[in-house]
Structure formats: structure tokens, C-alpha cells
Amino acid sequence: MSEQQSPGTAAAAAESAKSYFHALTGHEKCSVTGLRVRPEGGWSVLLDVVELSRIPLSTSVMATYRVDIDGAGQLCGCERLRRYTRGATDG
Template sequence: MSAAQAMRGAAAQLAELLGTTPDSVSALRPAQDGWTADVEVVELERVPDTMTVMATYRVTLDLQGQLLGYERVRRYARGQLDRTR
């Protein structure tokens, strides 16, 4: 399975489980037994848009691209920037 197929599969399967359309896939890494992807999802729409609550979900896929599991690893406001040191 290609990286592009894994990325689309992670987003589509998470969307089916959560009942919402993912905003983006922010990371994709090959794993020993498949792929791991970080998928960004809108959890709560707010006005202004910069206050919308987003979440990052870590999705694990097997070698065939089937979802094995997922977990929410972060929640943040859409306008929030990560601080780097």
C-alpha cells in the first residue's frame, strides 16, 4: 500500500467512525506492521473560526490499510500555534 493510499484510508475510516469529515492528515509514518497517521478533525465549530475546537487523532492501520485503532492525542483551538523551543 502506498503512502497516499494509507493517508486516504486513515482519513476515510476515521470519518466513518466519528461521523465527521477530517480536516487534514498532518503526519503519516510507516510502522513495522502498517502505518500510523495523525488526522486533524473539527470537534466543535465556533465563531470566530479561530476559536473552533480541533483534535488530532492518531490512527493505526495494518499492512492492508484496515484501521486497527485510534486515539485522540490533542485538542486545541484552530488559531493556536505550537510553541517550539
């Protein structure tokens, strides 16, 4: 994989990560919050998702996952990095 990636490739990696994430977890709605090229090729995509919806919404439990996609667009790994309350700020 070359060091320079076209914007379409990054977008395709993000969509691929979201698709794999949905298949693994059942969570349909997630937001891409980070994207970077992996040193060994492919992409590492950060996804934020509501894991537990609560009322008020500011108390919902959120999570950030990292989904790794190889240069061929296949899943390499998926892990939850952190859980937090929607209203929480990084300190």
C-alpha cells in the first residue's frame, strides 16, 4: 500500500469499518471520529456509538471503538477503547 491515499480510499475504509462494526455488534448508528493509515497498511478507524440510551440523553452511555481494516478492505481487529457518559468531557 502506498503512503498516499486518495480521499475515496479513506471514505471506503470508514464505510467498511462501519459495516463490519454493525455486523459484529448490531449497532447500526455510529460516527467516525478518527481515521489514520496503519503502519503495516490499511486503516485504523475510530467509531463512537451509543451503547445505552438513557433519559435525559446527556446521561446515555457512549463508547469509542477502534476498527482496523487491511489494505484489501478486510477486518483485522475490533476493540472497545473506552466507555463514557455522553455529557462527560475529556479532562
